[in-house]
Amino acid sequence: MKAIYLDHISGNPLHPQVKEAIIDYIQKDGFGNPVSQHSIGDAAMEILEDARAKVAQLINADPQEIVFTSCGTESNNHAIKGVAFAKAKKGKHIITSNIEHQSVARPIRMLSQMGYNVTSVSVDKYGIVNPADVEKAIREDTILISIMHANNEIGTIEPIAEIGRIAKAREVTFHTDAVVSCGNIPVDVDEMGVDLMSIAANQFYGPAGIGALYIREKTRLLPLIDGGVQENNRRAGTPNMLGVVGMGKAAELARVEMPRRTEHLLKLKKAVMDRLGTIDKIVLNGHPEKSMPGLVSFSVEYIEGESMMMMLDEEGVSISTRSACASGSLRTSHVLIATGIDHATAQGTLVFSYGIDITVEDIDKAFEALRKSVAFLRNMSPLYKKG
Secondary structure: OOOEEOEHHHOOOOOHHHHHHHHHHHHOOOOOOOOOOOHHHHHHHHHHHHHHHHHHHHHOOOHHHEEEEOOHHHHHHHHHHHHHHHOOOOOOEEEEEOOOOHHHHHHHHHHHHOOOEEEEEOEOOOOOEOHHHHHHHOOOOEEEEEOOOEOOOOOEEOOHHHHHHHHHHOOOEEEEEOOOOEOOEOOOHHHHOOOEEEEEHHHHOOOOOOEEEEEOOOOOOOOOOOOOOHHHHOOOOOOOHHHHHHHHHHHHHHHHHHHHHHHHHHHHHHHHHHHHOOOOOEEEEOOOOOEOOOEEEEEEOOOOHHHHHHHHHHOOEEOEOOOHHHOOOOOOOHHHHHOOOOHHHHOOEEEEEOOOOOOHHHHHHHHHHHHHHHHHHHHOOOOOOOO
């Protein structure tokens, strides 16, 4: 039986053309170090800069504003800690939201233990941040605002452009975690008004282990990794050239294929939403319209999500209950609790995330397995009463 992978939010399979680009680089003896001062190093530098230009073009940035990193988590850490340390003399107040990814929340928590002050703004029932709340939270000593572009658990897209206008008017550095959105929906750093943006290649069919941080020109932040002079002295370490090649190609393809991909994903999303109506006691999470096309989060009342996930896995359907970085934790999702869902309902959450390799027939098979697991588990529940 064909395995049905509905956990694309944790990582997408490589696009065939991305795989070809990486293999081609290997076969052409791609081993040069871009900082080496000889012809082989020069050739590697040319490849590096070509990939940088492709990533920049995806988000309407200047190539020199792109710094390659190891992943979205590193990009988030670099942005947050880099600004905090660079601007400590100006102030130590940071604004964020209460639904951020752990790679944003934990660095900020660490900074709070170092004497920084943090204001975490709340979200509404759809997981949307009110820009007015952000503006109200700004103080004289505010040095950074970090609000994610799209949430990785419920798919809600935040009003980043509105927050960006506020940040610019108040002269506060603005960072957004765009790991989920970049490469999947249109992202323009100028229209959004961001100074820093985190990106990860594996979210748009590139390889894992490579990401990027957009740093607007003249934005002050310190390096997270010290050492050599790589990445214009902003991120030391020998570049991951295989990852860089793959990310550049993935960015190029995402820019060209995005309209076609979106059309396909919206078709799958409708299929998921239609089939959810065949299951009793379902709670949809996130905004019904302002959300990512490739993700649907829902909670099945009176059942634990982990049990459904394991039963679906036995049927060859891979899904998740929350962020991959938080899987294994017994704690209820902070994102769902922030939207006002009670703990019991939140424990019954599943996240269906799908990609260009998934078909409506795959969705049908997944729901056939889901309905079976729900019926089996609810039959054992002392709380569930049909109707």
